[in-house]
């Protein structure tokens with residue numbers, strides 16, 4: 001029984017989804033001064049979590065054949081036969097429907113619609129089509145994974161705001177170095193499964209240069225919140241230090257010290273995004289004018 005529970009949990013890609021929901025929650029906090037309304041916070045997070053978990057389960061279903069071929073994914077519940085496709089279908093559908101119900105009933109329809117687009121974008125457009133069709137798969141597909149801060153923002157305000165799109169852009173540009181670092185290390189896996197990931201189709205040297213270009217672009221787009229006045233000095237300092245760290249990895253990757261260096265960069269990419277979004281929140285709360293700042297310094301008007 002415990003084993004089955006673990007298998008279902010595995011289907012939801014819990015650690016990836018945790019970071020997605022974290023980014024969505026930061027989007028909620030940045031959307032308003034002070035604290036966001038509790039209802040949007042709780043049901044928005046729940047709805048986005050359910051949709052992301054559903055998308056991840058659909059990904060397992062659609063990818064079961066290639067997951068069986070790749071070493072990294074061969075122990076997944078469908079690949080090993082510990083779960084049957086019918087069980088995964090039902091699980092993914094229930095999560096997806098529950099997500100739409102929660103978002104429509106207790107959040108708002110715009111968030112429900114955008115979340116549904118992200119779910120379809122990842123599960124159908126990326127997994128079923130792009131992943132097998134072009135080495136630009138993860139660049140385009142990255143848009144679904146970049147949506148959470150926007151979903152969090154609309155959950156709280158009911159409308160789209162250019163500030164939210166900046167956050168989406170950050171994750172969108174972060175995705176290629178995040179994934180290609182891993183794909184460099186796992187290129188044999190992808191080659192064997194016949195998936196046209198960039199290191200397979202264009203080689204390692206080309207991929208490393210693109211990683212560097214996207215990382216430079218990332219350092220630039222992470223400065224947009226400062227340039228547009230959404231965030232202040234605390235975020236600027238954090239983003240700069242984190243960005244310089246990422247750049248160090250990207251430059252070093254051109255001439256890596258060892259075989260596993262790309263994997264070290266991949267791990268850094270996750271800490272990077274988590275810390276960057278944490279800085280956005282800390283900055284938001286220390287920015288003069290936000291309610292929290294007023295709480296800490298009642299004399300500031």
Ligand code: HEM
Nearest residue numbers: 015016019020023072138141142145146171175179182270
């Ligand atoms: C199309 C976009 C993306 C692709 C292709 C991608 C690919 C991957 C892959 C293949 C792994 C598995 C690594 C392993 O098994 O060792 C992974 C791990 C991870 N990804 Fe992504 N990713 C994408 C977007 C995102 C986004 C948007 C987030 C969060 C905001 C994210 C967060 C993570 C985290 C936290 C892990 C570590 C999971 C763990 O420790 O098991 N990824 N990613």
Ligand SMILES: CC(C)=CCC/C(C)=C/CC/C(C)=C/COP(=O)(O)OP(=O)(O)O
Nearest residue numbers: 016051052055056115118119122144145148
């Ligand atoms: C509603 C919403 C916000 C949806 C977003 C869905 C989501 C789970 C995005 C994460 C991206 C991700 C883990 C891609 C890896 O897929 P892969 O198939 O390339 O990797 P794999 O080989 O590890 O399965």
